[in-house]
Amino acid sequence: MIxxxxxxxxxxxxxxxxxxxxxxxxxxxxxxxxxxxxxxSKKHGLSIQYPSNFTLxxxxxxxxxxxxxxxxxxxxxxxxxVEPLENPQSMTxxxxxxxxxDNVITNDDRPxxxxxxxxxxxxxxxxxxxxxxxxxxxxxxxxxxxxIVQNVIYTIHDGxxxxxxxxxxxxxxxxxxxxxxxMLNSIKWID
Numbered sequence: 001m002i003x004x005x006x007x008x009x010x011x012x013x014x015x016x017x018x019x020x021x022x023x024x025x026x027x028x029x030x031x032x033x034x035x036x037x038x039x040x041s042k043k044h045g046l047s048i049q050y051p052s053n054f055t056l057x058x059x060x061x062x063x064x065x066x067x068x069x070x071x072x073x074x075x076x077x078x079x080x081x082v083e084p085l086e087n088p089q090s091m092t093x094x095x096x097x098x099x100x101x102d103n104v105i106t107n108d109d110r111p112x113x114x115x116x117x118x119x120x121x122x123x124x125x126x127x128x129x130x131x132x133x134x135x136x137x138x139x140x141x142x143x144x145x146x147x148i149v150q151n152v153i154y155t156i157h158d159g160x161x162x163x164x165x166x167x168x169x170x171x172x173x174x175x176x177x178x179x180x181x182x183m184l185n186s187i188k189w190i191d
Contacts (some may be wrong), residue, residue: 036182040190041070045157046127048072049186051179072183076170078168078176080183085154085161096161097121097132097154104152105136113138113147124153126164127189131155137170149173151180157189 003082035052043058050056050072058070073079098121108115120134130152138148153164164187166180 017115039072041082042190043164044070044084045190046082047186047188047190048080048183050080050183053146067123076181079165080180081167083163083165085163087161091160092160093130093132093154093156094121097134100154100163101134101136101152112141114141115139118149120152126153126155126157126184127187129155129189133166151185156189 036049037052037056037173038047038049039056040047041058048070054072054114056070056072069084070082071079072081085096085100085171091099101117101120105115105117113139115136118135118137121132122134124131124133132155134152134154136150136152138145138150139145140147147170149168149170153166155162155164164184166184168176168180
């Protein structure tokens with residue numbers, strides 16, 4: 001018989017929470033020990049550093065595949081994407097980012113999820129160029145809990161607009177913030 005069942009139950013619950021947290025963050029700790037690689041994208045005119053054990057795709061993986069924008073991702077919890085944007089109305093960075101973000105938030109017609117704006121616009125710099133940063137969250141309708149967090153950064157370089165997307169599962173979003181900042185700060189525009 002257990003001497004103190006309340007103490008045992010509390011200890012068991014704490015052990016389960018601790019074990020769950022360790023398991024979910026195990027892959028992030030591995031990132032801290034990972035080497036970083038450099039990549040130069042002639043297509044987008046930039047260079048970036050990323051964890052060497054991440055997958056990088058740009059262009060066509062085979063002759064049968066569609067042309068892809070630059071995508072860097074881990075196996076399951078974090079990704080980074082560069083998207084060149086069309087700007088036929090010649091909007092300013094601020095006008096375009098606000099208009100596009102309003103569209104991203106209001107035109108999300110997934111039946112199981114909805115989006116909310118968490119923060120932004122926040123003025124930042126990407127390799128010395130002005131940028132606007134927004135943070136959005138994808139919320140599960142059934143649970144009313146966040147599942148995905150995206151930092152969406154709009155920037156302009158040599159007259160071209162770009163959207164940089166950092167996407168993470170909510171449970172690891174805070175833990176990968178340092179990795180995201182390192183990648184963002186490593187971006188250099190090349191001419």
